[in-house]
Structures are given as C-alpha cells and as structure tokens.
Amino acid sequence: MPGVVLAPVKEAELFDLELKLLLEAIYQRYHYDFRQYAMSSLRRRVRQAMARYDCTQVAQLQHRLLHEPELFAQAMQFFTVQVSEMFRDPDYFGALREQAVPVLRTYPSIKLWVAGCSTGEEVWSLAILLREEGLLERSILYATDINPEALSTAEAGIFDLERMALFSRNYLKAGGKGSLSDYYTGAYNGAVFDRTLRRNIVFADHSLATDTVFSEVHLVSCRNVLIYFNRALQDRAIGLFHEALVHRGFLGLGSKESLQFGAHARAFEACAREQRLYRKVA
Structure with missing residues (x-):
C-alpha cells in the first residue's frame, strides 16, 4: 500500500498550531483562558517565554508549564501584559472629573470597577481623584485582574521612586488639586501610598474570559486591556x-480602543469621544 503523502506545512503554521494546543492545555490544567487573546500579541509573548526558559519549540514550553506549576506562576508575566502608570493619559482623568464626577455626586454611594487593574497604578489614581472630589468615603473600588502577582503588587501600593516624576506630571495634567507627594511617603526605596486610600479598594481575581458580573457599578474603567483580545472576547x-453598569453608567476605555465596530456599539454613547469615555444608553 503506497504511503500517504502529506502536504508540507509552513513553520509559521506549525507554530500557531502548537500555540493553540498550548493555550488549550493551560486552560485544561490551570483554568486560565487565553484562547481568545489576539494571536499577534500571543506569538510575540510566547516566543519571549521560550527564550526565557530555554525552549526551542512551543511543545517544550508546554511540557514544562504543565509539569511545573511554579514555573507557570512565573510565566504569567508573559501571558498578561503589566504596563501601567499613574494618571496615564491625563485627559482621560480630566474627562472623568468634568463628565463623570458631577453625575456620581448625585448618588448616595458609588461603586467603580477597574477591570484588568494590572499592578494597580490606575486604581490608586482613581482613589486620589475621588478623594479630591469628596467622593472616596462613599465609594467602593473593585480592582480585578487574573495575575496574582500583579494583584499583590497593586494591593501593596508601593511604586518605584524613580517613577514619581512622571506620575506627578500626569497628575497635574489630569487636574490634580495639590501635589502627588501629598499622597505618598518614601520608604524602602519606594513610594508608599497613603493607607487610607486603600480602605475603599477591594482587590480580587476576575477573568473577563470566563467569569461573570459580580456587582452593579456606576463606572467601569477597562483601559488598554481589550487590545489584547480578539473580537469575540472583546x-x-x-x-x-x-x-x-447602572442606568446611564460610565465606561472608560484605552486610547487605542473603541466600541465602534463591536456587538455593543449601539449600547453606549460617547460623552468624551477623544478620551474614550462613554455612557450606557438609556
């Protein structure tokens, strides 16, 4: 019987096939679902992980991650992007002060959700903004992410002192009413933020790929997260x-993100389009 002749497969196609198997294996083993993340970003990050752990093939990386849970915990840094800064895109925080805060003031208590909070710079920024607007004491801020190490860093509220100059410039451009240094002290070669800001923040594990809604909120801020998802996951x-979101609640997205072509485009209207701040349609 003649042998079966298989068509040649390009190296890039084999890589993508192994990558999909890796993502499925991670989901089955650890219940983290990266299967609907953008492939272009995943390819780059998995290659970085392969280089870091001396793997020449994706299959080798898969074997190590499945059999070494400690290694998988370390490798989470490659599957989740932890890039953030305080008052990032200052105009966005300015729009929150001008557009959202007057509405939030009309509620006796408010809840805000920072989805994909990374290492916490944004949620601490929001806490400062709410303090300055007299709203923090009647607020609950939910800060969620799937990376346990990032959540631990976020909860600690300690950032490198060398980053404070940039953070301070952002704070002032965002309409800050004092000095950012009013909210932190220097210790252990870091900037330790005021513990009273922490009282109103709840840090929790939550996956936008697999979990459901956990609370009714007045504002959702999910910035620079959706760019790593494919359309279905977005x-x-x-x-x-x-x-x-409550009736007419607010949604904030990243500067490169948009609702325009998504399934829920008509469910929101822009109240500060350039700053990517939207409101739920009545």
Whole structure:
C-alpha cells in the first residue's frame, strides 16, 4: 500500500498550531483562558517565554508549564501584559472629573470597577481623584485582574521612586488639586501610598474570559486591556460591562480602543469621544 503523502506545512503554521494546543492545555490544567487573546500579541509573548526558559519549540514550553506549576506562576508575566502608570493619559482623568464626577455626586454611594487593574497604578489614581472630589468615603473600588502577582503588587501600593516624576506630571495634567507627594511617603526605596486610600479598594481575581458580573457599578474603567483580545472576547467583555453598569453608567476605555465596530456599539454613547469615555444608553 503506497504511503500517504502529506502536504508540507509552513513553520509559521506549525507554530500557531502548537500555540493553540498550548493555550488549550493551560486552560485544561490551570483554568486560565487565553484562547481568545489576539494571536499577534500571543506569538510575540510566547516566543519571549521560550527564550526565557530555554525552549526551542512551543511543545517544550508546554511540557514544562504543565509539569511545573511554579514555573507557570512565573510565566504569567508573559501571558498578561503589566504596563501601567499613574494618571496615564491625563485627559482621560480630566474627562472623568468634568463628565463623570458631577453625575456620581448625585448618588448616595458609588461603586467603580477597574477591570484588568494590572499592578494597580490606575486604581490608586482613581482613589486620589475621588478623594479630591469628596467622593472616596462613599465609594467602593473593585480592582480585578487574573495575575496574582500583579494583584499583590497593586494591593501593596508601593511604586518605584524613580517613577514619581512622571506620575506627578500626569497628575497635574489630569487636574490634580495639590501635589502627588501629598499622597505618598518614601520608604524602602519606594513610594508608599497613603493607607487610607486603600480602605475603599477591594482587590480580587476576575477573568473577563470566563467569569461573570459580580456587582452593579456606576463606572467601569477597562483601559488598554481589550487590545489584547480578539473580537469575540472583546464583545464578551463589553457585554459584562454593560450588564454591570447602572442606568446611564460610565465606561472608560484605552486610547487605542473603541466600541465602534463591536456587538455593543449601539449600547453606549460617547460623552468624551477623544478620551474614550462613554455612557450606557438609556
């Protein structure tokens, strides 16, 4: 019987096939779901992980991650992007002060959700903004992420002193009413932020890929997260935000993110389009 002749497969196609198997294996083994993340970003990050752990093939990386849970915990840094800064995109925080804060003041208590909070710079920024606007004491801020190490860093509220100059410039551009240094002290070669800001923040594990809504909120801020999702996962995440938001609640996205072509485009209207601040349609 003649042998079966298989068509040649390009190296890039084999890489993507192994990558999909890796993502499925991670989901089955650890219940972290990266299967609907943007492939272009995943390819780059998995290659970085392969180089870091001396793997020449994705299959080798898969074997190590499945059999070494401690290694998988370390490798989470490659599957989740932890890039953030305080008052990032100052105009966005300015829009929150001008557009959202006057509405939030009308509620006796408010809840805010920072989805994909990374290492916490944004949620601490929001806490400072709310303090300055007289709203923090009647607020609850939910800060969620799937990376336990990032959540631990976020909860600690300690950032490198060398970053404070940039953070301070952002704070002032965002309409800060004092000095950022009013909110932290220098210790252990870091800037330790005021513990009273922490009282109103709840840090928790939550996946936009697999979990559901956990509370009704007045504002969702999910910035520079959706760019790492494919269209289906973006639609799922926006659907969660729509479900969580109160009547006419606010949604903030990253500067390169948009609702325009998604399944929920008509469910929101822009109140500060350039700053990517939207409101739930009545």
